[in-house]
Amino acid sequence: MSFYTWKVERLKRYGVVVVLALFCALFLWLGQWSQLPVFSNNGEPRALTQGSEELSFVALTFNISWGSDKVYEILEQLESHQAQATFFVSGEWAERHPDIVTAIQEGKHEIGMMGYEYESYLELKPEQVRSDLSKAQEAFEKLGFEEIKWIRPPHGHMDKEVLKLIENEGMQAVQWSLNPRDWENPGTNAIIDQVLNEGEKGDIILLHASDSVKQTPKALEVILPGLKQKGLKFVSISELVSGGESETTQIN
Structure with a gap:
């Protein structure tokens, strides 16, 4: 026994x-x-809003739809502080400023798109959205960017139908988690305070590089070293996503 x-x-x-x-x-x-991002839920496409809060990554993103002056000042600030960013540009703007697109790429920054004509997709019919996306892809392909993965719909306007159209084109919509509304030029200190006070791990920060922003380059002089002092590392959207589990938002 x-x-x-x-x-x-x-x-x-x-x-x-x-x-x-x-x-x-x-x-x-x-x-x-x-570690792989999940951008849909029960077949419903979603927009990327934030990276993992487990890693000390933060993604600076800059929208450009017109103008050519401020972007150089912003690129200088990024280079000075060895900070990487993702630039979302419209196809029409990229065609007019291929030299700036090249400068962005040479600065080791990532390129995303904002469609072609920068018109709200909520005001267009589905076939018009598809046409705009196709035209934008053709524009970027001619500039040597054959696989643009990330898109920020014009004005950030999107719904389920728009997200589905974007998904069908093999791209992922990107929103943000922190928006200091720098395009309103609220004051250099106001931009700085909001980003430094609220900026945390995994944030996608929305900024602009069009000529409409008057205070953003100056604000970056403080924001860039300030976020580094908080222990945050600047990464592209691709690195933010590949680095850990990302958060998405359901769009109604």
Whole structure:
């Protein structure tokens, strides 16, 4: 009896070890999948709004739809502080300023799009949205960007139908988690205070590089070293997503 009891006990111990091993393997497997962003839920496409709060990453993003002066000042600030960013530009603007697009790329920054004509997709018919997306893709392909992954719909306007159209084109919509509304020129200190006070791990910060912004380049002189002092690292949207589990927002 004692022999069989010992054998049963040993089998139980082995069984526990096997179960624990399988559990650990499953945990690691799920961990690998959690590193991949999930941009849809039950078939409903979503917009990327924030990166992982577990990593000290922050993504600076700049919208450009017109003008050519302020972007150079902003690029100088980014280079001075060795900060990487993602620039969302309209296809029409990119065609008019291929030299600036090249300068952005040479600065090791990422390029995203904002459609072609920068018209609200909520005011266009589905076929018009598809046409604008197609025209934008053609414009960027001619400039050597054959696989633009990220799109910020013009004016940030989107709904489920727009997101589905974007998804069908193989792209991902990107919103933001922090918006100091620099395009309103609220004051250099106001921009600085909001970004430094509210900026946290995983944030996607919305800024602009069109000529309408008068205070953003000056604000960056403080924002860039300030965020670094908070222990944050500037990364592109692609790095923000690949670095950890990202958050998305359901659009009604």
